[in-house]
Amino acid sequence: MKRIVFFLGKGGVGKTTSSAALSFYLSRNKKTTYWVSIDPAHNLSDIVHKDLHIKTQIDDFLFAEEVDVEGYLKNFLHETTNRMKEMYKYLQIVNLENMFDLLKHSPGMEEYALMYAMKEKIEENQDFEYIIVDTPPTGLMLKILSLPFSSKMWIEKLIRWRKRIISHRAAIANINPKKIDESLALTEEDDKVLKELGYQSEYVTFLIDLLSDKSKCKMVVVLNEDAMSLSESLKIKSGLNDLGLGLDFVILNKEGLGTVSNNIEKIFDLPTIRMPYLKNAMDTNTLANMGQRLAKIVE
Template sequence: MRRVFFFLGKGGVGKTTSAASLALTLAEGGRSVFWVSIDPAHNLWDVLGMESTSETRQVVEHLWAQEVDLEVYLHRFLKETTQKMKDLYRHLQIVNLEGMLDVIRYSPGMEESAILYALREILEAQEDKEYIVIDTPPTGLTLKIFSLPFSTLIWIDQLRKWRRKIIDRRSIVASIKGKGALGEGITGDLKEDRIYRELEIQGEQARFLVQLLRNGDLVRNVLVLNQDRLSLMESKRIKAFLGKMDIPLHLVLLNKFGLVDEEEEAILREFPFLPLRRLPYLGSYLDRDDLLSLGKSWVEEVA
């Protein structure tokens, strides 16, 4: 069974460490694994003690890893989108989209869109891997990435409604004045309308991502927290967010257990129906054996 893992949690709680421990443990068990970081502040190679690269590199037998170069994906996403806009609006030569790229790239939602674009490509390109382990950024950005396909779906539905109204009006004009009255390249038939078709494609892509995130057999969401109040509070918000979106949560990792002796009761109370594993605090530098020993204690719960 193929699986995709996401790690959610406050900054510094141990998401990358947990992702590394899972990836190494699965690979040691002979499973093929692709470990990919989509955190703009990558540190995947640092954790392994290897030199940074944006190339895909084999780490050990059965394990490949990559830090996604988000600038590259953002650039490709923007180029593809502007090309599509130019094709669709050929008859309206009023906007110089290329000249606006530098502004568009800093618009809200662009980073999340580029990350999702990268994820879709990676899932396709790594189809031969049994396990995809995704090292995610801290909560704020991850939740924005997760919510993007949901909000896109709402927008697309609305835009399709408006588009249908426009085409309806056009078809009325065409039936009174004849097709020629609409002008070249302008249709009054929904089936021929390229913009409506494009909205359908975008809607399908967003729906695919929503279904993927909700597919608990394929996607495993692991919540990582420490024994402190702030990481517990943030974890509660993550749990509530996932619940609202109907995205399942599979496992809670109480990491750096024993480092501080607080909040354990409150944490147990908060996640009564989920498996919870305590991962001990293992000192200041974790080598691969440490990562493997952490991974072994929980991998079977989600693999």
């Protein structure tokens, strides 16, 4: 994979339309491209009029997919519950049967599932030259992007605590083996929880490395000529800066419909690409032509 591009922005500004424009432009230039939506309210299929539940070829060099977020969440919860049951089966005291319901209603689960979906889809599609990601509106997307970083901090802390537990356990077993249930691991290598934490750590590290690789990963914000989309885009810029990721390009979409366009470059201090209001913003040929303006994002 040469480049991965995230299209971010307020609801309705044209993230899907701009990501479509770049995807079709790349495909028409014979670049293998995977266009994926991780927005729970997908609308790639509105543009291509095909069911994109699974990865589907929609142009000579272009495949598209709308990640089934509900399905992912269900799978994620089932897998997590099963792994927990397996790991903690010695703990009769905890009602693991209720774990599924508890997890399902825990705050942040959708974001977690989306982070995992994003990771898996990117990893599965590394063979494409370009990956173009259409994202949900600002609040949710910033949470998804921050999750790998906050999770890594937690996982590292948990790994340290877990190692201490194992070492204390081993010390007790040394003095009196009867005090420790024989199903419990006494070494780091045998401990299933530690193994699981290691696995989780690899997961989030993959995403952190990818998102932080500025030569491959480009963050693009789309806005219109209205004060609200401008202020939300500035929040995205500072949110990305806080994560150490940074914003790379601004797309001023539907130019001419408002009044704030003159000093966008100055406001953001970033290269700005302008896209006019299109008569036929759903037509793939029109989009592929417009996509030429976006080519510099992947140069």
